Amino acid sequence: MxxxxxxxxxxxxxxxxxxxxxxxxxxxxxxxxxxxxxxxxxxxxxxxxxxxxxxxxxxxxxxxxxxxxxxxxxxxxxxxxxxxxxxxxxxxxxxxxxxxxxxxxxxxxxxxxxxxxxxxxxxxxxxxxxxxxxxxxxxxxxxxxxxxxxxxxxxxxxxxxxVSQDITVAVKQALAKASERIDVSEADIVISGGRGMGEPANFSHLEEVADILGAAVGASRAAVDTWGEIPHSMQVGQTGKTVTPNLYIAVGISGAIQHLAGMRSSKFILAINKDADAPIFGVADYGIVSTWEEALPVLKEHLSDLLSN
Amino acid sequence: MGVAVLLKQVPDTTAKISISGDRVDEASITKWSISPYDEYALENAIKLKESGFGDVVAITCGPSRSAKCLTEAAAVGADRLIHIISESPLDSIQVQSLLSAAVKESGCEVVMCGKQAADTNSGSTGPGLATTLGFSCVGGVTEVSIEGGNASATRLGPSGLEQVEVAVPCVFTFDKGDSELRRPNVRGIMMAKKKPVDVFSAEDLGVDVGDSMVEIKSHSSPPEKKPGQKFVGSDSIPEVVSKLREEANVI
Structure with a gap:
């Protein structure tokens, strides 16, 4: 063959x-x-x-x-x-x-x-x-x-x-460069935020953790639909991208069925949510009941200690 | 001229998918919808019609139940409805040969569809159909305008967000964009119910689909996850981080 x-x-x-x-x-x-x-x-x-x-x-x-x-x-x-x-x-x-x-x-x-x-x-x-x-x-x-x-x-x-092959699609203008960040569907580690992040500017905290881990940053549909600043290309779930990283970190994501469909096959899932009853904990290997405001600074500190050694 | 819009009926994305006798249990699905990305294609096609481009021809290929998505399309402005009846699962070549025949029948040289359907998540139809028809193809678009024989589209390509130009005939596959999807009004819904549907079999279209080369052997549920470990408060983070390294071996 x-x-x-x-x-x-x-x-x-x-x-x-x-x-x-x-x-x-x-x-x-x-x-x-x-x-x-x-x-x-x-x-x-x-x-x-x-x-x-x-x-x-x-x-x-x-x-x-x-x-x-x-x-x-x-x-x-x-x-x-x-x-x-x-x-x-x-x-x-x-x-x-x-x-x-x-x-x-x-x-x-x-x-x-x-x-x-x-x-x-x-x-x-x-x-x-x-x-x-x-x-x-x-x-x-x-x-x-x-x-x-x-x-x-x-x-x-x-x-x-x-080869000489006629092209029929001509690029007239580049509107925005492709993100320098690795795409959620290709990354070994993905950290995603939901509407629980409060406002889109707070995704910078996820990016800081992502930088330490070499991770991609994703988002729930609720976050993408609510905030124009979060592009659809970051959306994980049934109308976005399906991901299977080694580690998926869900922050402030309650876990709607469409979101779970897109990330549940990840090898390991860490969920951080202030609501102890959030459905996301049903698929998480490790669940931390906490606000992101409290959890992310501590997570950042421990990850950078661990990974800089 | 005119635009052919390809619509696929899929279980609503909020639906729970259950398995019965190694197949997805369709009887348990309570709500069927137009596949979400196809809705953006339909919206853009109707906008083109409003700008004077020509009729919108909605085409679906699927079992009898899929006629509903044609009526939904008519309710928001589709002018002609084509239903290619197919009761059994088809492989990509079969689907594309049927759709290709229907597009030719419609006379449209602009085809719009979603970048992938919410059931199979494949994304084969747009580029495959373009190749079969000898059309160009622009994928992942959010907006298309047409003037004369040229179309201008915004697409998210491998190099980023771009404005591209392409000559008609062309297939456009849609991503989710900023467009607000219109909802049908009562008059639209009433009119749509009376709109005739052109029903075609493969034979009517002069297509010999042959046998499917892709046989579905089974459907199964994704493996259940074993219950995870739960911690309370950010004080637990040092322990969780060390578990991520020692137990899970992922960082």
Whole structure:
């Protein structure tokens, strides 16, 4: 069998989830081709253990994001019966578009995958788990942090392919740069605030804890709906992002069913809420009944003591 | 011209999802709604119509119950309603070939839908349909305006928030934006009840969907969490922090 992995990039470099995609591909056996859109991170991709070859696909169309143009440039280079991408927004787009151009089905946001193919994925933002069997060549996007990363030490050959592909989507104006902060759906640790934070300016206290932990900052739907300053991109829950970090810290979040759906599969959950009966405590591994005003300064102090040593 | 809006009926996001005999128990779901991101697509399509762009054609693909979301769309201003009847689960290729045929039937060259549906959370339909139709695709948009054959859209892309231009034909997938969603008035609701729905089978659309290549083997509930440890007051934080390191091994 041969697998084609579409690499993921962020800020002009190879994203670590790419090694997880290769790890998942390795567990299926066979050769692994990594395609790097725009050539980003192709030499790093070649160093991932288990990679057979790297195709750096370059051309003007990769200067800004145009899903269909990228997919048209990439699709002819796909080899084998399985295309793997990350389940980021771009990864899902490319998996869908490449699958459609190949006339094969796509299955998104998969958290486990076995030969044949059998895949499981959360549905209803994690309120249920679906297991599917796929009886044809296909494209599959994999959720970050669900598969073991392949190590380094690979030495794959890198070939460059130049494509001239018309772009139809032209960026006229950048309105706001992407947040420097890591995205909630990719982070190992997420700290989220709810309406219990009182006002949006108080999210700065969450950011301070996040900086110590290298965490992403998220928010509940109530916080996003109430305060325009908190963007929807931070929203964790059924109409926002589903997250599965190693540690999820919920502060001032009562735990509406939509929110629980989006974060309950986190490995460990720490909840801080002043209401001892808040539903969030029902899914928390560690619950602290306290106001955030009292808890966060102490948490900050102890975390920075622990992590600076 | 005109805009085709793709709507999917999903269990309301407040609904509890329960499992019965290794499938999601649809009978226990009391409220079905238009998938939230699709509502933003519908809102933008109606705004375009108000600015003189053309009719709004609401299209859904699903079982008989999904006709309700077409009536809801009509109540806020959709002009034509298309229901592709499909009682069994479809894979992405099947869905896209049916929707593609319906969009062609509608004659629309602008298609709007949510960036993903609230049930499968997949996000395959927009980019897949665009590819199938040979349209462009702009994802994660919050606002689209059209002048002549060109559309201008605000999108949250990998580089941040951007204003982009794209030539029609194009598929736009919507994120949640600042738009206030309109609610139907009584007159709208009454008129919508009388609005005819064009019902199509795959055969009517001339599509041979074949067999689904993706078989649902089972649905299950997420693993139950064992009861956690609860502490009172910020004095407990040193202990909790050390547990995060020693017990949970996550920091």
């Amino acid at each position: 041969s697998v084609t992995v579409i690499s993921e990039s962020s800020n002009g470099a190879l994203h670590p989830v790419t090694a997880q995609l290769v790890g998942a591909a390795s567990s299926l056996g066979g050769s692994i081709t990594v395609i790097c859109p725009g050539g980003v991170g192709s030499s790093d991709a070649a160093n991932i253990a288990g990679v057979t070859k790297v195709i750096s696909v370059e051309g003007d169309c990769f200067e800004s994001y145009d899903c269909v143009a990228w997919s048209k440039a990439i699709s002819p280079l796909v080899e084998g019966d399985l295309v793997l991408s990350s389940s980021s927004a771009v990864g899902r787009d490319l998996a869908s578009s490449i699958a459609a151009s190949m006339g094969v089905p796509v299955v998104q946001d998969v958290t486990s995958l076995t030969e044949g193919f059998s895949a499981t994925r959360p549905i209803f933002s994690g309120k249920a788990i679906e297991e599917v069997g796929i009886s044809s060549p296909c494209a599959i996007s994999l959720r970050a942090n669900s598969f073991e990363s392949a190590g380094d030490g690979g030495n794959a050959e890198v070939s460059s392919v130049n």
